[in-house]
Amino acid sequence: MRAMEFTLPREGGLSDDADDPGGVTNHGISLRWLRSLGQLEGDVDGDGDVDADDIRGLTPEQATALYHRHFWLRPGLQSLPQGIAICQFDAGVNCGLTRAVRILQEALCGMGQSVAVDGIFGGKTFSAVMSLCRLPYGEPRLATAMCLGRIRFYVDLAASPKRAKYLRGWVSRATDLASLVG
Structure with a gap:
């Protein structure tokens, strides 16, 4: 899948950056987000809880499955033209699903x-x-x-000294994506 490739x-490996509000992260999957999935799906290591050990043990294949289910299938990206679907997928993973839709709607x-x-990605947004x-x-x-909308969003985020x-990495990612699909 081109979007996942x-x-x-770009999501990287294991990270425990104190300035990242998502907490410990692996392959872009944050502990905060994994916990939001609940024990049934978030307990990757099967020990009965969702904690940093689940993130540390997360494989690229498990991350790919989570991304595919929650960031590709759930929002219905398979119904979009490929370039738009790739942009929407990457924005959803990097910025959050709601923010990604807002960026798309602003571009529209x-x-x-x-x-x-x-x-909200509803019928009017899809039709547009x-x-x-x-x-x-x-x-x-x-x-x-x-992609330009994402750069504007990143510049606003970077007003916070911790972010x-x-x-530089965020802008590079958006420009790489624009080159891929533009």
């Missing part, structure tokens, strides 16, 4: 589509994406606009 290497509005910027992508160069233009250190 782009995203997973900037390209003349009338959608609410509410973070499909309508725009039927136009000549619509898909690469929308994908590029989505400023991540800005």
